[in-house]
Amino acid sequence: MIKLLKIELRKTLNYIPFRILIILHFVLFIFGIFFIPRVNFNFPFVTILPLYQFPHVWNFTTWISSFYNISLILLVIMLTCNEFNNKTFKQQLIFGLSRRDLLVQKIILLLLLSLYVIILVGIASITSGLIYSYKITFSLIFDRSWILANLFIQIFTYLCFGLLFSLIFRNMIVSGIVFLAYRVIIEPIIRVNMPESFRPYFPSKFVTKLTPSPDILSMIQSNMQSNGPNGANKPDAAAALFPQGLPMWENLILTFILITVLLSLSMWIFRKRAFN
Amino acid sequence: MPDKELVLQVKNLSKSYRSIKAISNLSIEVGRGKVYGILGPNGSGKTTTLSILTGILEQDSGSFSWFGEEPSAATRKRIGSMIETPAFFPYMSLENNLRIVAQIKECGFDDIPEVLKAVKLYDRRKSRFSTLSLGMKQRLGIAATLVGNPEILVLDEPTNGLDPEGIAEVRELIIQQAAAGKTIIMASHILSEVEKVCNEVAILKNGILLSQGDVRALIKGESILEIKAANTSLLIEVMKDCPFIAKTEKENSGLTIILKEGFAPEDLNRYAFEKGLVLSEIIVRQKSLETQFLQLVKE
Incomplete structure (x- = not known):
């Protein structure tokens, strides 16, 4: 295991596009959290400050980070397809790795990337919370930090998707396009044509729901309530606009099942595929 | 008797690609310390055979054993193999590429400089793999087979893409390794190469073993x-x-x-x-x- 970790690190960290993309991801994430919202949110009676305060900051940073997931998925697709292009999967088999080792190596990569994201989000949340919160207590800080664990599972699941697609198509561009098409076009179209009650059971639904987006409307409402007399008419507007979907534990179970399916399919491909 | 100790035993190995029979019912035995040539024209099943023996391909039927054991990742670690054109991470230095080989084989980095010197690539150790010429890539492939000092070398067309000087050097290297007691299994379509280097040979055509035996008897x-x-x-x-x-x-x-x-x-x-x-x-x-x-x- 340690051996596979060392090999994967050597391969990945020496790959300059990887370093560039990770740095880019880091910079854009920080930029996205601390700069972009300030430009867009200039409405009267509305302050976005609660987003940067405990406990909402946890939802906010994870929500922002989800916009950048796609870049990490494409990174995984790139790194995996490169191994096919360069025939290095085959070469590592020749040198003495097993087919299982090849998969474990890639799973390690996915775990490392997921870990990187939650560390980044964790640090960003705590920093921002400490700076902007008026009231800081231990329980207030860590009240919603469970979301990091969910975020980890969520990112890992998406990356597993990326891995499977690159194992199926072996080609960076095809895998990337098919993944995007699935995520943005195919699944939403199928979902919309399904009865309401089936919709939460689609992968991008229950995986996305692992990290609830910040309840901006209700935050704004509460803000308006305290700032003006006319804001309190529709207390459950937020709930109406964002249906709750499944309970969290169901989302989690579905996600674990999905991960098992994705990794089993990947293993099956690694076992069956002729690496020549 | 050390002469009889078999490091590789292949029994009735067959492999087809759809309707094309790549190898059929191939049985060979390689004794320890031998330089065993697999000779045949292009498309005769040499690379397919070596690919199966090194775990890249699955055979359709038949079996083989290394060191009398079932083939596994563990037995592959005792074998230094180069199949077709060697593939490395193009963006990494030669040194780093060989470190990956050493990590896979769990053998430490100590012999990497020596191995690079043996194939005359030591001066290029910091260069990226993608900057190498075809002949140099081939030589690095041979260097990779030597990492960890394995008991057996499996070489598929080792002089492919090399200039005459390179061919002579690689041949010399193989002879040296054989003299050091390694068993070498080598595929080639070049007659003179097998004649000069090997002491036993199997001749393949269309995946069928035509003849097998002592090079001196069969060929010299x-x-x-x-x-x-x-x-x-x-x-x-x-x-x-x-x-x-x-x-x-x-x-x-x-x-x-x-x-x-x-x-x-x-x-x-x-x-x-x-x-x-x-x-x-x-x-x-x-x-x-x-x-x-x-x-x-x-x-």
């Missing part, structure tokens, strides 16, 4: 004599003690003989006569690999 450009006498049992008796015969094989009513170097058919004739045996027939056949090979492949 030495004189092969077919002799006959009226009294065959006396012939066998007399020739058994003859000091300048390298190899004897009984064939129909006579013997096929390979003479030791420096002896001529006259010497054999004189020897027989002195022992009271009159040879009724001496046919000298000059068998080279080329003729043997072409003859076999035509059949």
